[in-house]
Amino acid sequence: MSLFYEDQRIGDTKALGAHTFTREGIIAFAVLYDPQPFHLSEEGGKASIYGSLIASGWHTASICMRLMIDGRDRARAARAALGEVLPQLGVSPGFRDMRWPAPVRAGDTIAYSSRVETVRETKRPQWGLVTARNIGVNQHGAEVFAFTSIVLWERRAG
Amino acid sequence: MDLLYFEDFTPGEIVQYGDIEVTGGRIKAFAEQFDPQPFHLDETAARDTMAGGLIASGWHTAGMLMRMNCDNFLNRSAAQGAPGIAEVNWLKPVRPGDRLSVRRTTVSARPSASRPELGIVDFTFEVLNQLGEATMTQKNVILFSRRPAGEGAAR
Numbered sequence: 001m002s003l004f005y006e007d008q009r010i011g012d013t014k015a016l017g018a019h020t021f022t023r024e025g026i027i028a029f030a031v032l033y034d035p036q037p038f039h040l041s042e043e044g045g046k047a048s049i050y051g052s053l054i055a056s057g058w059h060t061a062s063i064c065m066r067l068m069i070d071g072r073d074r075a076r077a078a079r080a081a082l083g084e085v086l087p088q089l090g091v092s093p094g095f096r097d098m099r100w101p102a103p104v105r106a107g108d109t110i111a112y113s114s115r116v117e118t119v120r121e122t123k124r125p126q127w128g129l130v131t132a133r134n135i136g137v138n139q140h141g142a143e144v145f146a147f148t149s150i151v152l153w154e155r156r157a158g
Numbered sequence: 159m160d161l162l163y164f165e166d167f168t169p170g171e172i173v174q175y176g177d178i179e180v181t182g183g184r185i186k187a188f189a190e191q192f193d194p195q196p197f198h199l200d201e202t203a204a205r206d207t208m209a210g211g212l213i214a215s216g217w218h219t220a221g222m223l224m225r226m227n228c229d230n231f232l233n234r235s236a237a238q239g240a241p242g243i244a245e246v247n248w249l250k251p252v253r254p255g256d257r258l259s260v261r262r263t264t265v266s267a268r269p270s271a272s273r274p275e276l277g278i279v280d281f282t283f284e285v286l287n288q289l290g291e292a293t294m295t296q297k298n299v300i301l302f303s304r305r306p307a308g309e310g311a312a313r
Binding site: 011032035037048050053057058061062063073074088089090091093094096097100101147153 | 191195197205215216217226232237238241242243246249
């Protein structure tokens, strides 16, 4: 995997891994960050338009973040083992167009992937900006999650 | 308790609510589970990064906004979830000791064309720190049930 800004190519797609959402995990997230009835109990889900307990959309998003970081850390470790110089980690100024087109229910396994959409240089010579469309698909092939990330990547010293 | 329905959200209305004190422990606990980067995990390691010190994951700040929204209006409303988030901007770092609140602006409100029992309300949320600075902004719609015939207005 490519680690500097210059290595990011529009259209490059990578699998980020999959996560199975459990009833316990869904509720534990909701208690802290999204305590709406349809995220807290089966009964609350049944009384909602969703018909069952569903995961907070922020939980679905946070798992995606975790898988992104894990993938990047594995790639960094592999490069470091070869003695390569690693770029500094860049931060993100935000994101765009997050969608939750279908619910995530207990027992669902969501496979995430990421596709580079745009790359551009910034006013700061050390950093380039990369946007990627990241999606999550459930075990039935239905897209349940998508968003466009915006992340700074360090440029190779020129 | 009277619920807030679609009809209770008026375009142009601005309200402020919430009070969460951010701690290093909470920042690290969120990061260990969802965003294990050095500037979210460890004060010493964070000093050597762009962040210059421990900062909350932006996803954690989004979660704290969601929590303040639940505690201060969503859980006494007929909210039926949200289809997505148009945009989030992380403007300033959130650090240990910060106290966060929310300024909510109702941008627009319209009945759902496809589901007549629902209305769609468009909001802008700003997560403010103790200095009144916006650390994060978020724009999204939320679905609410329409007030059943015969029920009076909440508030």
